[in-house]
Amino acid sequence: EDQVTQSPEALRLQEGESSSLNCSYTVSGLRGLFWYRQDPGKGPEFLFTLYSAGEEKEKERLKATLTKKESFLHITAPKPEDSATYLCAVQRASGGSYIPTFGRGTSLIVHP
Amino acid sequence: EAGVTQFPSHSVIEKGQTVTLRCDPISGHDNLYWYRRVMGKEIKFLLHFVKESKQDESGMPNNRFLAERTGGTYSTLKVQPAELEDSGVYFCASSPRTGFYEQYFGPGTRLTVT
Numbered sequence: 001e002d003q004v005t006q007s008p009e010a011l012r013l014q015e016g017e018s019s020s021l022n023c024s025y026t027v028s029g030l031r032g033l034f035w036y037r038q039d040p041g042k043g044p045e046f047l048f049t050l051y052s053a054g055e056e057k058e059k060e061r062l063k064a065t066l067t068k069k070e071s072f073l074h075i076t077a078p079k080p081e082d083s084a085t086y087l088c089a090v091q092r093a094s095g096g097s098y099i100p101t102f103g104r105g106t107s108l109i110v111h112p
Numbered sequence: 113e114a115g116v117t118q119f120p121s122h123s124v125i126e127k128g129q130t131v132t133l134r135c136d137p138i139s140g141h142d143n144l145y146w147y148r149r150v151m152g153k154e155i156k157f158l159l160h161f162v163k164e165s166k167q168d169e170s171g172m173p174n175n176r177f178l179a180e181r182t183g184g185t186y187s188t189l190k191v192q193p194a195e196l197e198d199s200g201v202y203f204c205a206s207s208p209r210t211g212f213y214e215q216y217f218g219p220g221t222r223l224t225v226t
Contacts, residue, residue, distance in 0.1 A: 004154070032212040043116070043203050043217030087155070091212050098211055099168065102155040
C-alpha cells in the first residue's frame, strides 16, 4: 500500500527564516509527486509536480526537490502570506489507476 | 475562468437522513474526482469520472454512497442513509487531462452527521 508521511506536522517560522518541509513516500512505481497548498476553508491549490529523482521546480519563494524516497519543499525567506497547510501526494503507475495518495500535511505559520 | 464550485459549503444532518452534494467542475474538464477528508486524517480518494463514465470508484466506502455525473458536466454525491462516520469535508476536483496531471480543487463541503 502506498504511504506518504509529512514532517513536521506543524512549523512556526519568523518572517525571513528559511526552512524545509519533508515528504517521505513509499510507492511502487512512482509516476508523479505533487505539492499542494491549502488555506483554511479552501481546497488544495496545485503548486508543483515532480516526475523523477533529481528534478527540481521553483515558484517564488518555494522550491521543490525529489529523491527516490522523499521530497522537500524549501521555503526561502518566508512571508506571513506563505502561512498555509502544505500537502504532498504521490501517484503510482499501475494500469489505468490514477489515484493519488495524500499525506496529512504540514501546517506552516509565518510570524511577522 | 471560474474554478471548481461545490454546494452546499456546509451541511448538518441527522443520522439516517439523506444528503446530496454537488460539484461543478471547470468548464471543459472531462475528469472529475471526489475526495473526503475525515478530521485528523489525510485526504482520501473516493472516485473518478471521465466525462459521464466512472473510471474508478474503488475508494467509495460502501453502497450508501452514490455518485453520478449526468451529461458529463456537474456531479452529485448522495449519501443515503448517512452515518456518524460519514462526517468530514468532501472535496471535488477536476482536470482537463486523464492521467498524472495536476487537479483543481473546489472549496469542499463540510458534512456533519449528528
